[in-house]
Amino acid sequence: MEAWVMEENNEDSRLPHYGSPNKFVSLDQLAELGVLYWKLNPNDYENDEELRKIREERGYNYMDLLDLSPEKVENYEEKLKNFYTEHIHQDEEIRYCLEGSGYFDVRDKDDQWIRIWIKAGDLIILPAGIYHRFTLDTSNYVKLMRLFMGEPVWAAYNRPQEDHPVRQEYIKSFAEKKGMALTAH
Ligand SMILES: CSCCC(=O)C(=O)O
Numbered sequence: 233m234e235a236w237v238m239e240e241n242n243e244d245s246r247l248p249h250y251g252s253p254n255k256f257v258s259l260d261q262l263a264e265l266g267v268l269y270w271k272l273n274p275n276d277y278e279n280d281e282e283l284r285k286i287r288e289e290r291g292y293n294y295m296d297l298l299d300l301s302p303e304k305v306e307n308y309e310e311k312l313k314n315f316y317t318e319h320i321h322q323d324e325e326i327r328y329c330l331e332g333s334g335y336f337d338v339r340d341k342d343d344q345w346i347r348i349w350i351k352a353g354d355l356i357i358l359p360a361g362i363y364h365r366f367t368l369d370t371s372n373y374v375k376l377m378r379l380f381m382g383e384p385v386w387a388a389y390n391r392p393q394e395d396h397p398v399r400q401e402y403i404k405s406f407a408e409k410k411g412m413a414l415t416a417h
């Protein structure tokens with residue numbers, strides 16, 4: 233996994249959009265946005281003890297696999313277009329890359345896009361209420377595991393969603409963190 237501040241220009245979304253100089257983003261910086269990350273072994277995911285523990289601790293009883301290729305997905309182009317439309321969800325978005333690669337873009341506190349490049353073995357959790365989107369990279373293929381707590385809800389709410397309670401909760405979580413940092417000093 234690698235993450236950086238995305239350079240916004242008119243180039244193909246499947247290109248990396250590195251800055252010049254490129255500004256990499258650390259796991260700590262991602263954690264400040266509520267984005268969590270694990271590196272796992274994707275080869276034997278059905279028997280992976282580490283994955284089992286994460287699922288158990290976080291209550292992810294639902295699981296399915298999404299093979300993003302034109303042959304395996306109905307309305308492939310339309311789905312990709314929707315994935316790349318900036319949106320939020322009322323729940324966390326949990327994705328585990330088993331094969332291939334792709335870019336999750338998330339908005340940081342200054343509303344800049346942070347591009348997160350996930351490859352086989354990368355599991356990421358985007359918090360409820362974070363603006364995000366997804367695109368394939370130039371390899372044009374990804375196989376993802378989707379996890380969820382309870383019955384899955386995939387509904388996406390496209391930006392703007394400033395009045396959505398989940399968005400407001402997410403924004404509030406920063407204010408709280410900041411307050412904690414201030415009292416710690
Ligand atoms: C291809 S999974 C990532 C796309 C997304 O943001 C979503 O499914 O809501």
Ligand SMILES: [Fe+2]
Nearest residue numbers: 319321325388
């Ligand atoms: Fe999403």
